[in-house]
Amino acid sequence: MKEEDRVHVLETVEENHQGRNAQRIRIYLGIKQEVLAQELGMNQPQISAIEREAVIEPEILERIAFALGVTPDLIKKFDVERAIYNINSYKDVNGSTFNSGNTGTVNATQINNPLEKVVELYERLLQSEREKLELFINHKNQS
Numbered sequence: 001m002k003e004e005d006r007v008h009v010l011e012t013v014e015e016n017h018q019g020r021n022a023q024r025i026r027i028y029l030g031i032k033q034e035v036l037a038q039e040l041g042m043n044q045p046q047i048s049a050i051e052r053e054a055v056i057e058p059e060i061l062e063r064i065a066f067a068l069g070v071t072p073d074l075i076k077k078f079d080v081e082r083a084i085y086n087i088n089s090y091k092d093v094n095g096s097t098f099n100s101g102n103t104g105t106v107n108a109t110q111i112n113n114p115l116e117k118v119v120e121l122y123e124r125l126l127q128s129e130r131e132k133l134e135l136f137i138n139h140k141n142q143s
Contacts, residue, residue: 021078022064023051029068029125039067069124 026036033047040047040063050056056064056075065072 016076016078017054018056018061018075019051019053021075022056022061022068024080025068025070025075025078026051029121031068036064036067040064069121069128 026033033044033051037044037047050060050064058072061072061075065075068075
């Protein structure tokens with residue numbers, strides 16, 4: 001492999017650090033490492049180690065994605081700057097109080113799809129939490 005190719009691969013891995021992406025998504029969803037670890041049958045230090053890995057093993061990535069309610073591709077390709085740009089663009093287009101008067105043409109599907117996805121993820125997370133609470137209450141009442 002040429003040195004240029006090697007540098008490109010390293011830059012790509014650094015830009016798409018899967019462990020860091022999984023961590024950011026987990027934090028954004030308000031899930032603690034301990035909770036994710038319990039869901040995956042692991043312990044907190046193992047989750048911490050996984051979140052430091054640039055590339056996560058495909059099987060583990062699948063399990064983490066499922067536990068977080070996202071796709072493995074989202075973890076692989078998550079881009080914080082793009083997410084922030086989309087949020088800021090959405091605010092600009094929809095007349096946020098922070099709007100400086102500069103409006104431009106923005107692809108609405110690019111903005112709305114991530115927002116819809118976030119809402120969908122929160123709804124799924126809320127439903128999951130309700131189910132867990134119901135199971136806990138039922139289990140406690142049986143004891």
